[in-house]
Amino acid sequence: MATDPAVGKDLAKLRKLIGNAKRWDLVFALCGLFALMFAVLTLVALFVDMAFVGMARLEPDFFTSFPSRRAANAGILSAWMGSALVMLVTALTAVPLGVAAGIYLEEYAPRNWMTDIIEINISNLAGVPSIIYGLLALGLFVYTFGFGQSILSAGLTLALLILPIIIVATRESIRSIPGTIREGAYALGATKWQCTSDHIVPYSLPGILTGVIIGLSRAIGETAPIITIGALTFIAFLPPSPVTGTFPFLSFEWLQSGFTVMPIQMFNWTSRPEEAFQVNAAAAGLVLIVMTLSMNALAIYIRYRLRKNIKW
Numbered sequence: 001m002a003t004d005p006a007v008g009k010d011l012a013k014l015r016k017l018i019g020n021a022k023r024w025d026l027v028f029a030l031c032g033l034f035a036l037m038f039a040v041l042t043l044v045a046l047f048v049d050m051a052f053v054g055m056a057r058l059e060p061d062f063f064t065s066f067p068s069r070r071a072a073n074a075g076i077l078s079a080w081m082g083s084a085l086v087m088l089v090t091a092l093t094a095v096p097l098g099v100a101a102g103i104y105l106e107e108y109a110p111r112n113w114m115t116d117i118i119e120i121n122i123s124n125l126a127g128v129p130s131i132i133y134g135l136l137a138l139g140l141f142v143y144t145f146g147f148g149q150s151i152l153s154a155g156l157t158l159a160l161l162i163l164p165i166i167i168v169a170t171r172e173s174i175r176s177i178p179g180t181i182r183e184g185a186y187a188l189g190a191t192k193w194q195c196t197s198d199h200i201v202p203y204s205l206p207g208i209l210t211g212v213i214i215g216l217s218r219a220i221g222e223t224a225p226i227i228t229i230g231a232l233t234f235i236a237f238l239p240p241s242p243v244t245g246t247f248p249f250l251s252f253e254w255l256q257s258g259f260t261v262m263p264i265q266m267f268n269w270t271s272r273p274e275e276a277f278q279v280n281a282a283a284a285g286l287v288l289i290v291m292t293l294s295m296n297a298l299a300i301y302i303r304y305r306l307r308k309n310i311k312w
Contacts, residue, residue, distance in 0.1 A: 083261040137153060
């Protein structure tokens with residue numbers, strides 16, 4: 001059977017177009033792989049160099065000693081304790097507000113121009129530089145509310161910083177839930193609240209927790225907003241303990257205490273010319289990276305375990 005010459009030409013053009021598209025796909029994939037490997041290898045090289053430089057200082061005394069003018073005696077006790085307390089305030093503030101706001105916007109908020117404006121602003125706030133949050137907190141928490149240069153101000157500042165991240169993560173997790181879940185709940189007579197609390201939130205919990213921990217991982221390494229509100233660069237004391245031996249066994253004096261955090265301590269050491277302080281900064285950076293990677297690993301593990309237990 002003879003083939004129409006016009007059809008043959010069209011088939012040849014089609015094969016040529018497909019071949020060109022496959023070649024460009026291969027080129028794009030190779031470029032993406034090169035960019036990924038370059039970024040990963042750069043990170044690994046920096047991490048390995050930091051580990052070689054700072055590993056010698058990772059001794060028990062390094063974690064239980066205060067900063068000192070002598071590099072051999074300096075430690076990160078006040079820095080990691082300050083980071084832990086600041087992150088406690090951040091988590092207790094940002095997580096409930098962020099998750100509640102995400103649930104409201106996705107499940108309860110009416111679809112009108114006001115909601116659209118709020119959604120646009122939340123998306124824009126997720127990309128605002130952290131120094132802007134520091135300036136906002138300086139005027140709002142430090143001066144207007146009178147919280148001063150305290151752990152409370154730092155925690156609220158970082159809470160504002162990660163609040164858009166948690167809201168966006170919560171909404172995206174809720175959107176991933178199939179509509180049949182809601183329809184089935186309503187068909188059985190469930191109310192809006194029962195559907196949300198018993199079905200939507202439990203099913204979206206893995207994504208919500210992942211967003212929360214990723215947001216906290218970002219907050220623990222932030223430096224600019226903490227410097228802006230006046231974190232101390234040298235501190236040789238610990239805040240008052242949150243737990244006391246007398247009733248009601250809780251104290252909130254630590255919220256008004258001065259503080260420093262791991263990034264500030266690293267900044268202080270790297271600004272000094274002595275090589276021994278550079279080694280201390282490398283050791284502190286290694287500890288901070290391990291803390292951040294551990295939080296991300298925890299997020300992956302929680303997501304895996306929760307998704308494994310969910311039955312659709």
